[in-house]
Amino acid sequence: MTAFDFTAILADNVPPAAVPWAGYPAHNFTGGHNDREAIPVEGFIAALTKQLREKGRELATYYLEGGPQGMLELREFVARKLTRDRGAPTTPDQVLITSGSMQGLDLVNNALLNPGDTVIIEENTYGGMLNKLNRFGVDVVGAPLDGDGIRVDALEAILDDLAAKGVAPKYIYTIPTVQNPTGSVMPLERRRALLALARARGIPIFEDECYADLVWEGDRPPALRGLDDSGAVIQIGSFSKTLAPAIRLGYMVADWSILSRLLALKGDAGTGAIEQMLVAEYFGKHFDEHLAELKPRLRAKLDVMADAVEREFGTAAEFTRPKGGIFFWMRIPGVDTSALFKAANAEGFQFNPGAEWSTMGADAQDCLRLCFALATEDEIRAGVARLAEICRRETGIPARSGNVAHG
């Protein structure tokens, strides 16, 4: 029997076939993984036991109390947290629980984008979002960043230029609080300026706060949504980075005028109830203590990574210490990190090449992103040494490391 040929009937613009999973690399500095030791296994068991005994029988209906927007207890937690911590007064009816924040990206894109539309994103940004936008066939315009996030002056020039061409961008996508990948935190005045500019041009803001709970110290500026009183900001967040990425739970917050459209597009008959019960119960009781435990662990790993990069790469690497999060963004001038990835991957070492995390193409070719949350401190030291070794072998850079000159 001849095998049926599906390739002949695929829809337009279907992405290339996935390749079978090869397992995690031995040296895993890619993706948004977290610290194994910070997973509160016994806390999860206690939370699930309590919730299941209380309302396990309600799993016989699609939704727990709260309906399609998500479990009411969990929405109440999100609303309390955003009101208290993010300067963004929020009620549970403004919250939509999503199956991971990536679903939030899909919902906003599906609600607002037609092929040929234009969107503004940060010139270095989340690679998953770039992939999704490319699939949509929209024009992606990167806004320049500095150490404080989007440069509003540069953005204004971009908007002027687009307006002169008759182009009205559909949104400005930004990660203002622990930017991915650069780790910057946009100061309050910059936030106000960004909002004022967006408002003047009638462009909504799509604010991604996936890492906002992981700022090392000091007062975080309020979320953009907290500083806006016109309902022009759609905010999304996640429990992946504070709790566990394998728990696929995120949230979106917006005025009902747009949230009702996003909800209508959700089309999945609800987000998994067991995971909602878990997070509502565990974070409802233990959010502060969990973060008080997690953040110092992550920060200590960052210190180890920064030290290791300085030791192994010396002046060959440039970086700015991230103000929070789980990522380390660095530049190795003269090194093509996409080529470096291939060599490193062949030896079981993975990172995110800069070109996949940027709108700048060649200009980000010498950047790379390392996630420092998953590896132990020893693994970080050994991993950075190994990366420097591979890099030197492939490119001659760094010429010197650990005070030893090579080549």
Added chain:
Amino acid sequence: MTAFDFTAILADNVPPAAVPWAGYPAHNFTGGHNDREAIPVEGFIAALTKQLREKGRELATYYLEGGPQGMLELREFVARKLTRDRGAPTTPDQVLITSGSMQGLDLVNNALLNPGDTVIIEENTYGGMLNKLNRFGVDVVGAPLDGDGIRVDALEAILDDLAAKGVAPKYIYTIPTVQNPTGSVMPLERRRALLALARARGIPIFEDECYADLVWEGDRPPALRGLDDSGAVIQIGSFSKTLAPAIRLGYMVADWSILSRLLALKGDAGTGAIEQMLVAEYFGKHFDEHLAELKPRLRAKLDVMADAVEREFGTAAEFTRPKGGIFFWMRIPGVDTSALFKAANAEGFQFNPGAEWSTMGADAQDCLRLCFALATEDEIRAGVARLAEICRRETGIPARSGNVAHG
């Protein structure tokens, strides 16, 4: 501050805004709900406790062992079950775990459909699928059904007609084993005839087996995918109907040539790991005993419902006893069930009007679907009596019930 107006920038073809959830109706005979008493709460707690102690720390990475296709233990369970119970030899690498079977529908539609394409579905079918197809802007052609499922002779005439117009349908979507909503089971010879016709025309089959584990008695014919050796069948299934709809877990099975495309489209960074751990552990050990407990409960409720409909509606209602599942499909000639829904809903009674579950428009206007799984047996008796009362008040039908003539 003027509120930002998102309606001015919505994408084309965005569905109407959702309305705020009003809670479940007092008399809930709608949707795919299940029996509260059949939720194994303590079994869930034991399963989660074991899995979390064994591999809870792995939640720090996106995927459990098994990668983006889903937890290996769960894919192994699905493969064993389909091989043993559905006559469909399956290996774990052919299985993709999805966030509910609705995600499976989306993935297939996204992989295969362009606007303007044509698909074949059963003339009475799952309303959620109809909604999704309408959103896609495809031409939906309904294939006539009899008590054994799709009438292959009628389908052949439809395909001839389409071919004469130069139209090649993208797939034939069918629910052959406990059809939704009619509850029929397609016999083996009909299955072979359907496959032969589809093969001769070069059209793949999209087989939905969401209810296939809930056949009351007798040997179920093998899944279509088990009878096909050309890889032309994409099969999906769910744990909603056998376990709990609030657990959003389904699966798809297909040859890698198309599964690799579906996986590439999944784009959600994985399906919730906690729910996968739960189902892998609980069903891995207790699937047979769980179904042995669940099916008699559901069948007893069906008996109560059929008796109640006969008692309350008498000859005014027509129905064929479903061969499995959780749904009761009936016709009340002369009654517009969409209008009846409005009257019943105002009194807290919900069902699925036939027109929403059919391609036939006016021809299904006098049909309706009642889910009998959620309500208790007493609630079913009282509910059907109430429905008959509302129907009589609104339409004069049934003129007689409980041996009492009205009007």
